[in-house]
Amino acid sequence: GEDVEQSLFLSVREGDSSVINCTYTDSSSTYLYWYKQEPGAGLQLLTYIFSNMDMKQDQRLTVLLNKKDKHLSLRIADTQTGDSAIYFCAETDTGGFKTIFGAGTRLFVKA
Amino acid sequence: DAGVIQSPRHEVTEMGQEVTLRCKPISGHNSLFWYRQTMMRGLELLIYFNNNVPIDDSGMPEDRFSAKMPNASFSTLKIQPSEPRDSAVYFCASSSGGSQYFGPGTRLLVL
Numbered sequence: 001g002e003d004v005e006q007s008l009f010l011s012v013r014e015g016d017s018s019v020i021n022c023t024y025t026d027s028s029s030t031y032l033y034w035y036k037q038e039p040g041a042g043l044q045l046l047t048y049i050f051s052n053m054d055m056k057q058d059q060r061l062t063v064l065l066n067k068k069d070k071h072l073s074l075r076i077a078d079t080q081t082g083d084s085a086i087y088f089c090a091e092t093d094t095g096g097f098k099t100i101f102g103a104g105t106r107l108f109v110k111a
Numbered sequence: 112d113a114g115v116i117q118s119p120r121h122e123v124t125e126m127g128q129e130v131t132l133r134c135k136p137i138s139g140h141n142s143l144f145w146y147r148q149t150m151m152r153g154l155e156l157l158i159y160f161n162n163n164v165p166i167d168d169s170g171m172p173e174d175r176f177s178a179k180m181p182n183a184s185f186s187t188l189k190i191q192p193s194e195p196r197d198s199a200v201y202f203c204a205s206s207s208g209g210s211q212y213f214g215p216g217t218r219l220l221v222l
Binding site: 041048 | 144159202212216
């Protein structure tokens with residue numbers, strides 16, 4: 001079945017770039033997402049990319065998609081302490097109903 | 112829009128009691144999802160509705176769990192009887208296809 005995998009932890013220094021990686025198995029995925037979860041809150045949609053795109057940039061966020069390797073990454077430039085959170089990678093199938101989430105990567109930003 | 116609304120935000124109950132969690136999706140969204148999040152199992156999809164009809168309830172752990180969506184603006188998730196292993200954060204999310212928008216969650220503790 002479909003699966004989304006992410007590393008569990010990432011630690012960076014404030015001001016550095018963070019790169020969070022994700023791999024997925026469903027080649028028919030239409031949309032791929034990054035969500036952010038801060039402590040005590042629900043998941044917040046950060047950005048998404050269509051499966052026919054290679055890259056999407058949104059201010060400090062850059063999403064790269066390698067369809068051949070089924071690899072998705074999220075780069076956060078100039079990482080701030082406020083970026084400390086859990087980041088979830090997710091994919092949605094062609095029907096657009098069911099979204100498969102990864103286990104989440106906990107980002108620690110050291111001041 | 113106020114976003115997805117969930118109530119209560121916190122619930123503490125004793126084993127064997129009935130628990131009802133409530134969700135109001137974003138107006139105009141036709142899909143609604145119930146998730147459970149724990150440290151051990153991460154984010155699990157329990158059930159989702161499309162146009163008020165349950166589409167996939169394969170994630171519902173057992174018969175003690177039931178969910179309803181009587182109309183487009185309201186859904187409930189009921190646990191009867193509750194058990195300590197049901198302790199988790201329960202999220203409701205809604206979408207109009209693609210991106211899901213999460214509520215703040217209900218933190219449930221079953222003693």
